[in-house]
Each structure stands twice: as structure tokens, then as C-alpha cells.
Amino acid sequence: MEEKEAFFKDLFRFDEEEEDEPLDSCFCHVASILRHSKARVTSHVSPLLPSTKDIFLRSVQASTPLARTISTPLPGLKTPLTAELEVVYETPPLTTPTLKKAPGALQRLTAGPGPTGSRQRANGGSGMPKASKKRKRGQSLDMMPGSQQIFKGLGFYFIPDNDIAPARRMRIRKAMEWGAAWIREFKDGISHVIVDSDLNYKDVLSFLKIQSLPAHIILVNEVYPAECISFRYMINPRQTHYQVDGYHEVLAAERIVSAAPSSITSLALKSAKGELVRAPQTPSRTEGSDQCPATQESCEAQIATIVNKEPIQAHTAEAVTGGSNSGPKDALDEAIEEARLVKDLPLVDEEDEVTQSMSSIDSDHEGSDTESKRTKLKSKGSLDKSWQKNFSCMQKHDGVNKLTSLNTRTIEVLRQMADYYDRTKDHWRLIAYRKAIAALRKQEHKIMTKEEAFAIPFIGERLALKIEEIVWTNRLRRLDNTHAEPNDEVLQKFLNIYGVGYSQASKWISQGHRTFDDLRNHANLTNNQKVGLDHYDDFLARIPRAEMELHGKSVREAIHQVDKDIQVTIGGSYRRGAADSGDVDFIISKPDAPIHCLRTLMLETVIPGLFARGYLKVGLATTSKEDGTKWHGASCLPGSTVWRRIDFLLVPWEELGAAMIYFTGNDIFNRSIRLLASKKGMRLNQRGLWRDVIRGPNRQRVTQGTLVEGRSEKKIFQILGVPWRPPEHRIC
DNA sequence: ACTCAGGGGTG
DNA sequence: CACCCC
DNA sequence: GAGT
Ligand SMILES: O=c1ccn([C@H]2C[C@H](O)[C@@H](COP(=O)(O)OP(=O)(O)OP(=O)(O)O)O2)c(=O)[nH]1
Ligand SMILES: [Mg+2]
Secondary structure (H helix, E strand, O other): OOOOOHHHHHHHHHHHHOOOOOOOOOOOEEOOOOOOOOOOOOOOOOOOOOOOHHHHHHHHHHHHOOOOOOOOOOOOOOHHHHOOOOOOOOOOOOOOOOHHHHHHHHHHHHOOOOOOOOHHHHHHOOOHHHHHHHHOOOOOOOOHHHOOOEEEEEEEEEEEOOOOOOHHHHHHHHHHHHOOOOOOOOOOOOOEEEEOOEEEEHHHHHHHHOOOOOOOOOOOOOOHHHHHHHOOOOOOOOHHHHEEHHHHHHHHHHHHOOOHHHOOOOOOHEEEEEEEOOOOOOOOOOOOOOOOOOHHHHHHHHHHHHHOOHHHHHHOOHHHHHHHHOOHHHHHHHHHHHHHEEEEEOOOOOOHHHHHHHHHHHHHHHHHHHHHHHHHHOOOOOOOOOHHHOHHOOEEOOOHHHHHHHOOHHHHHHHHHHHHHHOOOOHHHHHHHHHHHHHHOOOOOOOOOHHHHHOOOOOOOOHHHHHHHHHHOOHHHHHHHHHHHHHHHHHHHHHOOOOEEEHHHHHHHHOOOOOOHHEEEEEEEEOHHHHHHHHHHHOOHHHHHHHHHHHHHHHHHHHHOOOOOOEEEEOOHHHHOOEOOOOEEEEEEEEEOHHHHHHHHHHHHHHHHHHHHOEEHHHHHHHHOOOOEEEEEEEEOOOOOOOOOEEEEEEEEHHHHHHHHHHOOOOOOOOHHHHOOOOOOOEEEEEEEEEEEEEEEEHOOOOEEEEOOOHEEEEEEEEOOOOOOOOEEOOO
């Protein structure tokens, strides 16, 4: 269990068609362009302080979750049975019914000891009061600096008045962190009443046992504080978008203002918002319309509401005209209200969650039917192979979602966290982050609540919380903190030097080095580190695909000049179809030639030749022994001054398949498929697939095993039971 | 509490 | 061996 | 940090 992913579905569905057609030609270059699974940072990460522009855009994102949250209970039809009892499922809301995600959730539910409870119990559902257990971690308030406390001096009263429901707890926490006082008695000092979006004005009145709300108290729904935080600004609360259902009418009556034209909007629009139909209008945002980090849909969904905001309006006049179509949201609210009314307000804390769960549970069951059928077909042998489906290598990863980029902001923040952990204290933490990012990237929906996040493989409680925080506040305090460490930037900088890892970088920093000149003049550098330093920018730069081809041409030419039978393949990200690569990875082999011949040829003829013509510049890790198979160095194309990293992998013909798998990667795919092999009592390395591997304690290998297959990539996949994935689908 | 891929080169 | 890299 |  490691690199996994719910996927059996896709797997079996697609594979039969793909099976025999690797079809190396058409890939999704695009796909891989943006994704770099490497932990190292390429260029410097954006500062956390958002520009005004950013703020605008971010609020778009930030508010989206709320919209979702709101709409969640919409399905309305909770099953009376389940609703009243026990379990509080933590399953993704709205999103779930969409097929893709169902299996994941399903697995989650069925995985545990009990059919339902395990996950929940882990959260403190059983023995101890859940609040207390949860509070233990990450629950202490992390106050914003005083100057930023936009809610300072304000008193918030929340309805329902507790922090049991996770979303509300988060809301309350955030409010307090930004300076608000959480007032739990309905008394003086309350400036705002923040109401769960699934409650209406009547509910509020009956909850508070009052006839009407005092005029000085501002009544808003749960969306409001989040958006204030996003804008770092106390937004005008009187916009329809923040109003509690049923309250605007009161206001209207009071002030003789016409109510928002919301009711006109049809339900159809609502569902359009959901995802199926893209709202046709993409209102021109004054600026930065090109950089909207959120998904299109969420942008669109929010534009309408954004537009109404005073602070924005001031700056984006155009936007106002563009999207003054305040439709979807209000319609949504009303629908919710209706659903609520039918349902007589329960005011139970977990209520909304139960409702959510129902919708997702239902869909899960539906999904599970088809799912289990498929699974059955495959594993009818007798063995339960379902455990393997969680391996990442089993899933088709083409990286297309990278462009669709729904969770880009979240991913970006998590990636920065991963960068921070780059070979730091906890190597495994870094890996966990990378897995989580990969999983998140594949999501087809924007993840906005921790429940949604939690349902994704490789995202556990803690990351789910972080994700929710990111979505809510567009930042992660943990990250802010790391950024606050002054040495963090230098550390990252040093880490990007080829040949420098965490250990060395830390040492240098503790020795007082801060700049490259410090290193050049006062630190002991290994040869490789010197090269890495001198070509810092070169090695960090990506290589356009077109240039990759030039490298291929040069090398191939040089090699064929010596021996025409040698096969030269560019592997790595290039073979996976990437639009740009970090280095050039050559796989070099010759039919039925002993490896030592190949090595001799390369080492004694080809490589010196490439040096002679000025293509190769330096060797960084050259094979010394008689059994070496790799050569790592740097090259430079004629006419260019940029050095590129070059890798040669020398491969005996009979190991070509295994070598291809290895050198094609990506790294995560490799680790995944290798782990899978090991779980099956085999071992996969760059030379072949081995069986009868005996492992002792700590999974240490005792036997090397016997070679099963090395020649054919496909056979190795097949033996391992991994559906064939062409290189461009190995972007995990 | 345990695992998280498997291997190669450098110094 | 620790470290860094693929 | 996640999964078992
Ligand atoms: O830890 C690692 C790193 C890499 N590889 C394999 C997979 C990878 O595809 C190949 C080449 O490595 P490289 O670092 O060049 O990665 P890439 O996939 O080619 O990406 P990039 O575009 O950064 O070069 O070696 C591994 O098996 N394990
Ligand atoms: Mg590469």
C-alpha cells in the first residue's frame, strides 16, 4: 500500500482498448508541461502577500467552497432512517455523486474494520467526545498579527452555537484568529450573527427565541467571514450573497428597497453551476483575467457575486457590467431554503453532514455495484487482488488535469510545503506531500472541504485540514511560518545546487554562508558542487522539447558514427511526452551485444568524441568500475552557452525493458510499481523483474531472486498484473 | 508500530 | 560510511 | 504525513 489510487475502474475500462497500442506518437505534451514532480523549486515561489489583483482572484476561489457547502444539503432528501442516528459520515458532499470519485470514497468506507465507522471513529467518534480529541491537534488558535486582525473588536455569534460541525469549527476558529470574539450568549457585544447557510431567518429567530433581530446586529451567512478574510477587508455585509434567507425581505420591507431579482433565476442555472454546463458568460475581469488560479467554473460561479462587492467594484468597473447577473447564487440559496423548509429545521449540529453523507452514500452504493462487478471479473480467480488497486502505477496518469487546473492554488501551496520538507527532517513527509499533490492533481473537482479532501487517497486528516485552510484563506500558516524563517530562502537556494543536499546546505548555513560567493570563497566544494554552482541557472532551467530533439540528434549521430547498431532512445520526461525536461536521459543499448563492449565503446570512443566536438563539457558521475552502466555529465549544444545535464544509461539488450521502465519513470511511478512487485514477492529494478525474492526482517532482502523478465516492458507489466501504460500515462 | 524502491557514484 | 542523485 |  503506497502509491495508490482508486482506479480499477479506469484501469479495466481503458486497458483493453489500449492494450496493444502504445502509440508513442500522440501524447499530451501539454499535460506534463507544468507538472514537475521534483521537489526542488525551480524558480522562486511567489511571496505570500497577494497583490490586489490576487486578492480579487483569490476571493473568487475562497468563496467557492462556501457556495459548495451551501449547496450541499440541497439534495434535501435525507433518509429519515439514517438521519437520526449515529454515524456522521465524513464523505465528500456534492462532488461525490460524480462517478470518478465514487470508488475512492467507497474504498474508504469499506476498507475499515466496520463497513462504515472506521474512519469516523478515528476522528474521535466513539470513545471520547470528538471535540476534545480533535482539539488536541492543530486546534490552538494561531492568531494573526494584530494589525491584520480585521475582526478585532467585533463579536460574532454563530448559529448553531457550537463548533461541532467541522466546517463551522473552522469558521469560528478563523474568525477568532482574525480578531473576532466568539460570543456564545445572545447578549451585548455581538456585532454579527453568522448563520449556517442552510438556515433561514425564521430559523434564526426561533433559535434565538426572539421576535426580530436588533437593528444594530448584522446578520450574515457563513460565507461572509470567509470572504472578509480573503479580502482582508470588512465587506459590506448587506449584499444578497451574504444574506440569510428570508432576511432580505425583512430588510426590504424596512427600508423599502426592492429585493434582489434572485427569485427569477431558474434552477437550471443552478445545476449548470454545478459543473455540467459552463456558464456562458465569462465576464471580463478588469485585470488578471488571464491568471485566474481557480477553475473556470468556480470563477464563473463567483463572478456574479464578486461583482457586487463594493471594494472590488471600485476597482473593477468593467466587471460590474460584465457579470451583473446575480443569478445562480441566489437561486441556489432559495432552493436550499425550500429544501430546508420541507424538512423542518433540525438544528442538529451534524445535521448537514448527515445530509451530505446521504447523498454520497447513495452514490457510493450505486458506484459500488458496477465497481464490484468489474473487480469481480478481474479477480475471479479466487485471490482478492483488490489491494493492488491502490497502487499508483495501476492508474492511468496522463497529467491532463494539470492544465484543467482545478486545485491549482491548493496544489501550489502544498507544493511549497513539500519544497520546504525537501530532504529535511522528515524524508517521508516529503514523499507523503508529493503523493498527496499527485492525488489532488488528478481530482476533477475542486476540493473545498476537508471531507472532500479526506476522501482522496493519500490525503489524511492533517492534509485535509490544511487543504481546507488553503481553500478558505488562500494561505497556510504553516507555510507562512516556514517562509518567515529567514534562512529558508537560502536553504532552498543552496539545495538547488547540483550535488548539494539538505545536509550540506544546512552545514553551510550554520557556518554563516549566505550567498554563492560565500560558498565559492569560503566553503569546501566537491568537484560536482563547483560545477553545480557555476551552472546554477543552467541546470535549473527547463529544456524545451525541441532542444531535446537536437540533443538526441547530436548524440545519436556521434554514436552511429561509431556503431550503427546501437540504439539510442531519449527517456525520462521526454519519453513521457513532456513539453520540457530537466535533463536529457539517454538509454543506450545494442542488440545482443555484451555490456562490456557497449561500455567500452561508449566510454572510450563515443564520449571522448563528444567531448572533442565540444558537446560534452564535464563528467559528473562517470562509471568507474567494470560493471558501471551510467554516465552522468553536462553538455552544451553548439552555438549555445547553456549547459544541460545529460544522462547515459548503458543497457544490455536483454535488460532493455526493465531499463526502459526505470528510465522512463516517472519516479513515483517507478516506486509504485516496484513496491507492487515487492508485495508480490518479486523485485523490480533497472535490470529486470525478479522472483522468489526472500525478505527478512525489515523487509531486507535475503535472496536476490531469479530473473523473470527484463527484455520486454510489456511483459513486465503483464507479469505484475499492471495494465499497460504508455509512457505518457506514467506521469504519477 | 511499522513501512514507505532500488540502485548507483562520490569523497 | 554518509550523502547526493537517478 | 498516510496507510495498514
Ligand atoms: O528517484 C528517482 C529519480 C528518477 N528515477 C527514474 C525515473 C525518471 O524518469 C528517470 C530519469 O530521472 P530524471 O531525474 O531525469 O527525471 P525525469 O522523469 O526525466 O524528469 P525531468 O524532466 O526532471 O528530467 O529516472 C527513479 O527511478 N528514481
Ligand atoms: Mg530527465
